[in-house]
Amino acid sequence: MSSSSLELCPQPARPDHRPREFIPLRGEGGERFDGDAQIQLFLLCAKCKSLEGLLGGYLELAAPLAADPGPPTYEIKEHYPTLGLLRDSFQRGCHLCTVMWDSLMKPGNYAALDSDEGWGGARGGALSIELQLDLPRFILVPLVLSSPSSTTRGCMICIEPASKPVQIERAIPTSAVSTRAVTGDVSFYRRCADICDSSHTRCHVKRIDRLPTRLLHVEAVPDGTGAGTAHRVQLVSAENLPADAKYAALSYCWGEQHGLRLTESNYQDLTADIPYGQLPATIQDSVAVTTALGLQYIWVDALCIVQDSPGDWSREASKMCDVYQGCSVALAASGAPGSGDGLFAVRDPLRQVPCRLLGTMHARSWNSLVESPWALETRGWAIQEQLLPARSVRFGSYLVWECRELIMNEFWVEERPEPKAQPYNGLPIELYPLVLEPRRSDPVNLSGVRDLWYRILTRYSRTSLSVKGDKLVAIAGLGSAFERRTGWRLVHGLWEPFIIQDLLWRRSDGGHCDPTGLRPSWSWASQHGDLSFSTYFVLIVRTYVAECVGIRPFGNSRAELISPAAMELNGVMCRTREAEKPHESPHMKHLRGDNFNVKYLRAEGWPAAILLMASYDRDDRPWTDGDMILPLSVTVSPDWWPRAEGLLVVPTIDPTAFERVGAFDVRVLAKQNSREREDAERFLEALARGGGEPLVRQRILLI
Structure with a gap:
């Protein structure tokens, strides 16, 4: 069955936005647009209809060879003679041309193709298609030929057989789809909740038995006109509720202005009644969704924590893990940058739904997998709010249901995690069997749990915090869940049983970090920015050449040199000097270069074949004469390149204490079986054994 023709069914106007851009329904953009516009999916222009027929012919020819289709083949097909014609077809509503247009939009900035900036005049070029038959x-792959020697390539568009989860009876809609995300029609999340209730087992195992301290009681009531519904909201204490009361929990961005919030002065008033009209739009919408889901209670931080009471805030923040892990469903205002924007959006359905071809194939641009995140996904506090709930509804430019067994968008398309494009998707599904489901007495999947923690931290490091000092507290709920599962103890963000390994975090290649003002310097929480937590710790057998003797508070007569935790280490330290960047021969391609702000150093007394590659926590920090290295691990194995890793440290104003300023690793530059390489390997083996000049072990205090 082929797709319908665009010429036979003209489309109404659609919102003009980036593929994942959130345009609030309540905002100016939503008011300007006809919210009742109905867009027909899968309509194709004449060019794309011809392409669909060509693909169908290839499938017919290949049918007898299904068991052994052979290697992929490539062809180049002409499409539109100019990009302008592709744009016109996209604007008229051709679904496949919309996918092609989006594949040409540059990830990260989505530069308009109407402008020559960044495109080298490509807008006047002819459009062809590189077709790979696999x-x-x-x-x-759309190709724009702007000159005989200049071709702009779009992102890949995958056309593959549609997959449908066995749990879902519905398919992608074939009728018209509204340009506004579902509001009054709650069939999507009610249907997902019904599926989850009737067929999922993992989503209903609760390890949290206590309710939050306070909740909002919500109910829908007649608005007095007989034509609509109003909502009554009241702050209640959980002490007066049944222990098995079910509640929703809101995850959202406050934005610059929040509006009504709970304070010591209005506490009693809000226990009597919370004026619905005074609530920010996002909370109003969340109340409506809560009642639509058949729930009577919702937890909202601004109204369930006394905002001007540091004591109450501290107590309730420590319970975040239980609040989100114990909720019946989390409502995530993923797209809204502020509390005044609401949950719902206007959008172009053609940019959200894969284009169906030949009745059974789906076309989707790789760009759709690497798009910019929604606003909430960039917020540090939201990481644990996303990972801990058993069930969530995400409200962005489209709606997504996510539980421990299913991730589905409102178009009934499964949102499959794509490791290469979004390496941190699917974390909620992984967190449950590794951390949340097992009892503490069950064996711990050591490598799986540690790998998951490092991946969560990597994602967390790329989010923002309005208060940088919240770096540890904003993820403390997740830390508590891991502690309960494993019995390990977090020490300033590092796991005590693996604390030497965990010291080896570093600034990501090309990343930027700013100090958070938190101590100790050896904790990743001291830096705000893109950090790397290597997961190969769990894969490589290493020899750790430093030993943690103990951790204690530190302070001296100078108030500016105080640390809540000083780590006493038994190890070696060596002075450094600057080195020139080596010649980058083919076997050195794996070395990081100047573009990543790597500085090349030599260590005093180390063989000349060993080069240190230093990654300072501050990317603009120069090498100084006092910089020293503190090796932590060594690998000398026939299966791995010989290497060592450790910290860059500097002395403080207290002669007994040092601070971390970065991390380093080494590479042996000598060729295999050369004398220089043998000397370097013998040196690293001696370092692993921990003896001999110039490797004199000493007590080191790291603050």
Whole structure:
């Protein structure tokens, strides 16, 4: 069955936005647009209809060869003679041309193709398609030829057989779809909740038995006109509720202005009644969704924590893990940058739904997998709010249901995690069997749990915090869940049983960090920015050449040199000097270069074949004469390149204490079986054994 023709069914106007951009329904953009516009999916222009027929012919020819289709083949097909014609077809509502247009939009900035900036005049170029036949799927790559020697390539478009989860009876809608995200029609999340209630087992195992301290009681009531519904909201104490009361929990961005919040002065008033009209739009919408889901209670931080009471805030913040892990469903205002924007959006359905071809194939641009995150996904506090609930509804430019067994968008398309494009998708599904489901007495999947923690931290490091000092407290709920599962103890963000390994965090290649003002310097929480937590700790057998003797508070007569935790280490330290960047021969391609702010150093007394690659926590920090290295691990194995890793440290104003300023690793530059390489390997083996000049072990205090 082929798709319908655009010429036979003209489309109404659609919102003009980036593929994942959130345009609030309540905002100016939503008011300007006809919220009742109905967009027909899968309509194709004449050019794309011809392309669909071509693909169908290839499938027919390949049918007898299904068991052995052979290697992929490539062809180049002409499409539109100019990008302007592609844009016109996209604007008229051709679904496949919309996918092609989006594949040409540059990830990260989505530069308009109407402008020459960044495109080298490509807008006047002819559009062709590189077609790869890798049956049973196809790969399309739009090509814009702006001159005989200049071609702009779009992102890959995958066309593959549609998959449908066995739990879902519905398919992608074939009728018209509204340009506004579902509001009054709650069939999507009610249907997902019904599926989850009737067929999922993992989503209903609760390890949290206590309710939050306070909740909002919500109910829908007649608005007095007989034509609509109003909502009554009241602050209640959980002490007066049944222990098995079910509640929703809101996860959202406050924005610059929040509006009504709970304070010591209005506490009693809000226990009597909370004026619905005074609530920010996002909370109003959340109240409506809560009642639509058949729930009577919702937890909202601004109204369930006394905002001007540091004591209450501290107590309730420590319970975040229980609040979100214990909720019946989390409502995530993923797209809204502020509390005044509401949950719902206007959008172009053609940019959200894969284009169906030949009745059974779906076309989707790789750009759709690497798009910019929604606003809430960039907020540090929201990481644990996303990972801990058993069930969530995400409200962005489209709606997504996510539970421990299913991730589905409102178009009934499964949102499959794509490791290469979004390496941190699917974390809630992984967190449950590794951390939340097992009892503490069950064996711990050591490598799985540690790998998951490092991946969560990597994602967390790329989010923002309005208060940088919240770096540890904003993820404390997740830390508590891991502690309960494993019995390990977090020490300033590092796991005590693996604290030497955990010291080896570093600024990501090309990343930028700013100090948070938190101590100790050896904790990743001291830096705000893109950090790397290597997961290969759990894969490589290493020899750790430093030993943690103990951790204690530190302070001296100078108030500016105080640390809540000083780590006493038994190890070696060596002075450093600057080195020139080596010649980058083919076997050195793996070395990081100047573009990543790596500084090359030599260590005093180390063989000349060993080069240190230093990554300072501050990317603009120069090497100084006092910089020293503190090796932590060594690997000398026939299966791995010889290497060592450790910290860059500097002395403080207290001669007994040192601070971390970065991390380093080493590479042996000598060729295999050369004398220089043998000397370097013998040196690293001696370092691993921990003896001999110049490797004199000493007590080191790291603050």
